Amino acid sequence: MKRIVIHEEHCIACRLCEVHCLVAHSESRDIIRAFRSSGERPMPRLTFEESGPLSFALQCRQCDEPACLEACISGAMHRDEATGAVMCDEDRCVGCWMCIMVCPTGAIQQNLRGTRVASKCDLCYGAEVPACVAGCPNEALTYEEIPGRDA
Secondary structure (H helix, E strand, O other): OEEEEEOHHHOOOOOHHHHHHHHHOOOOOOHHHHHHOOOOOOOOOOEEEEEOOEEEEEOOOOOOOOHHHHHOOOOOEEEOOOOOOEEEOOOOOOOOOHHHHHOOOOOOEEEOOOOOEEEOOOOOOOOOOOHHHHOOOOOOEEEEEOOOOOO
């Protein structure tokens, strides 16, 4: 299965990964409209970490044995049969936050912008390459086939 790989030594803390993620999950999918729209601005589905000279984007690690799947009481967290990616069905999520509590990397967030459900990286479902990877100017994020690796 393909996963996003972080190369923090190449990250320049430009945060373009966040911008491209937010735009990819906006209604318009247009950078200007996504930031200027009068409606709810979507959340980026990644967390940007920065501490001194170290910085990187943290997305769902697509664990081989995801704790979030086991902890999800509604079945909203599931593995997509076609891609193998761990996904969150926001229509089924009840906002109990169990997935957030058990995620070993802290990659699942509370979407408090309207829906109050769990929010996580969906690898830009349907896209050939996730938006954060495609928009990273220094290749600090790559999308690679990594077999049999767990978080």
